[in-house]
């Protein structure tokens with residue numbers, strides 16, 4: 001094990017967002033690559049907005065993606081005592097102070113600053129105050145003044161903030177609860193985090209956190225701020241652009257490896273490579289190669305990757321993953337063809353498991369209606385002749401696999417002087433109800449001769465009655 005310790009620290013105020021998942025993925029990859037430790041920490045200090053449901057949704061999303069953590073989940077809400085101790089330590093060391101300014105007073109000061117064209121910043125009224133009355137107070141960090149706070153971000157390069165821009169941060173509210181930036185520092189320090197990889201919406205928090213590390217005598221970790229994910233209109237990716245929840249992608253029929261592959265390439269590249277297995281990602285990932293600019297979420301590319309993983313996926317696993325999508329359609333595979341065989345006939349062309357499920361339905365439910373427009377392209381006499389001939393020949397054949405059935409259909413064409421589509425299309429409609437279906441030999445081999453013949457006869461009855 002290396003010394004590297006990273007963490008993913010979601011706030012449980014909603015599901016696992018694809019942006020959060022990418023941050024988690026980058027952390028996980030670095031840990032796995034360097035033999036480090038990946039920690040999961042739930043930042044639930046915002047009691048009002050944090051829910052158990054969100055925690056569950058986040059864990060579910062991470063498990064589905066296979067982002068396994070080595071330590072945790074730790075909950076910030078379990079550490080209130082620890083935070084209090086450190087607030088006290090800063091108070092004792094004179095590095096924090098009680099501030100009795102009321103919100104009304106602070107509002108006035110803020111307004112005045114704005115009117116005078118100054119940055120609204122706490123003016124330090126209580127910094128040097130000596131009396132410690134029992135009136136309500138917050139605890140403020142005595143931010144060091146002068147100079148600048150700078151850090152070398154692993155993604156964004158050097159970032160510096162003049163210290164005078166940094167406020168005397170409130171670290172404990174009037175009700176005694178610690179504030180967000182303070183908890184993050186105490187946690188990252190006590191969990192001995194060496195590299196903080198997080199969204200770049202936290203860049204502005206970093207100098208304040210660095211000052212706190214220094215005041216507490218903790219080593220300052222390295223930082224890597226990951227650029228945002230944008231929608232096609234270059235605005236921050238949100239529901240407006242489509243699904244943003246990891247689990248929604250699962251439900252839409254995406255494979256976890258496709259989403260992982262898509263997310264790793266969102267902002268990171270390795271030459272012209274597009275396809276990365278989990279192992280390859282781990283081997284090749286380098287946080288220094290994550291781009292500085294925001295990336296645009298491209299559903300087409302995600303679909304392309306998903307199609308690739310479906311096409312090349314293990315059929316038995318795909319069959320398992322397909323089951324919930326079939327249940328959603330109230331399809332039971334009991335008594336029908338082997339689902340693995342069904343998957344084999346569909347995996348070449350399906351972009352998602354939802355699409356595959358749509359196309360698999362006919363194998364288990366004989367068509368109730370037929371695509372009449374497609375049927376109308378053929379003469380009634382022709383249709384009846386095709387159904388009759390095919391049903392007869394199939395009942396008598398010894399062919400038993402897709403190639404054998406395809407050969408039989410060819411023979412029928414030669415014998416009757418029909419072209420392949422003149423037989424293939426009507427039979428496809430008879431078997432599946434429509435024209436979108438796999439190769440005819442494949443369908444027959446999968447459905448079995450008995451079921452095929454019965455469906456063809458049913459279609460014959462339908463056409464005869466027209």
Ligand code: GLU
Pocket residue numbers: 008009010011043184197198199202
């Ligand atoms: N809890 C923060 C968030 O969900 C992450 C904070 C951090 O990574 O430092 O945005």
